Amino acid sequence: MLLRPIGRVESSLSERAEAPRQPDEGAPPAVLVFDGSVAAALAGLAVGAEIVLITWFDRASREVLTVHPRGDTDRPPTGVLATRSPDRPNPIGLHTVRITAVDGTRVAVDRLEALDGTPIVDVKPVLGGISTR
Amino acid sequence: MLLRPIGRVESSLSERAEAPRQPDEGAPPAVLVFDGSVAAALAGLAVGAEIVLITWFDRASREVLTVHPRGDTDRPPTGVLATRSPDRPNPIGLHTVRITAVDGTRVAVDRLEALDGTPIVDVKPVLGGISTR
Numbered sequence: 001m002l003l004r005p006i007g008r009v010e011s012s013l014s015e016r017a018e019a020p021r022q023p024d025e026g027a028p029p030a031v032l033v034f035d036g037s038v039a040a041a042l043a044g045l046a047v048g049a050e051i052v053l054i055t056w057f058d059r060a061s062r063e064v065l066t067v068h069p070r071g072d073t074d075r076p077p078t079g080v081l082a083t084r085s086p087d088r089p090n091p092i093g094l095h096t097v098r099i100t101a102v103d104g105t106r107v108a109v110d111r112l113e114a115l116d117g118t119p120i121v122d123v124k125p126v127l128g129g130i131s132t133r
Numbered sequence: 134m135l136l137r138p139i140g141r142v143e144s145s146l147s148e149r150a151e152a153p154r155q156p157d158e159g160a161p162p163a164v165l166v167f168d169g170s171v172a173a174a175l176a177g178l179a180v181g182a183e184i185v186l187i188t189w190f191d192r193a194s195r196e197v198l199t200v201h202p203r204g205d206t207d208r209p210p211t212g213v214l215a216t217r218s219p220d221r222p223n224p225i226g227l228h229t230v231r232i233t234a235v236d237g238t239r240v241a242v243d244r245l246e247a248l249d250g251t252p253i254v255d256v257k258p259v260l261g262g263i264s265t266r
Contacts (some may be wrong), residue, residue: 001135001136001137001138001189001191001252001254002134002135002136003134003135003136003223004134004222004223005134006222006223038198038214038222040198040199040212041198041199041212041213041214041221041222042212042214042215043199043210043211043212043215044211044212044214044215044216045212045214045215049215052227054223054225054227056134058134065171065173065174066173066174066176077176078176078177079173079174079175079176079177079178080174081171081174081175081177081178081255081256081257082175082176082177082178082182082256082258083177083257083258084257084258088174088255089137089139089171089174089255090136090137090139090187090254090255092187092225092254092255094185094187094227094257119134121134121223121225122214122221122222122223122225123214123215124214124216124217124227125215125216125217
């Protein structure tokens with residue numbers, strides 16, 4: 001089960017310490033830069049659409065099984081599968097974002113908490129107009 | 134970027150032809166059977182919770198870049214990243230499901246369109262109580 005990057009995130013965020021834990025906590029806009037090899041797969045992604053972006057947290061730890069939610073050691077440890085921690089057995093990131101511009105294989109989105117250079121692995125439409133935000 | 138299965142889907146669905154395209158189109162209940170190695174990561178998953186299940190469509194084609202939505206050849210071809218087709222460069226499945234029972238590393242869910250044996254790669258809580266359904 002080998003993932004291949006189909007693009008990369010371009011963002012002003014470069015360090016994990018400066019990334020917000022959730023997108024509504026100050027995440028900046030970003031650009032999704034797709035490989036030319038998947039250009040045809042982008043047909044139909046339009047400005048205004050809300051999409052689920054799937055990334056690979058390449059700077060996360062895969063060995064962590066429990067965390068204190070939001071890093072608060074007063075809270076009991078919780079299994080990582082019951083949290084949104086980037087540290088997890090398969091460090092997949094899910095991000096609901098809105099497309100603000102499309103220029104060839106460059107797709108701008110409104111706000112994203114992923115770091116600059118994060119590999120993109122998939123994009124899916126949000127069905128029914130209901131978001132995970 | 135190597136995914137490792139952390140469990141498998143147990144389902145009455147065994148053929149792609151019998152799987153519904155969307156979970157609200159007749160998907161049956163299923164059981165998520167996790168590996169013992171990730172048991173600690175499940176702590177906090179509770180009956181009644183809505184979760185996002187992430188799977189690997191191991192019977193999908195990774196070469197397909199465009200599809201006719203819902204297989205309807207009267208509709209123009211659309212990029213797979215603008216659809217929920219299982220055929221895509223990285224065949225990741227996203228499923229919003231509700232937990233109906235937890236028994237050790239066996240987690241029962243209300244309805245799931247994934248086939249029996251499908252590898253599980255991640256689980257995340259739905260934040261804000263808003264679903265992708």
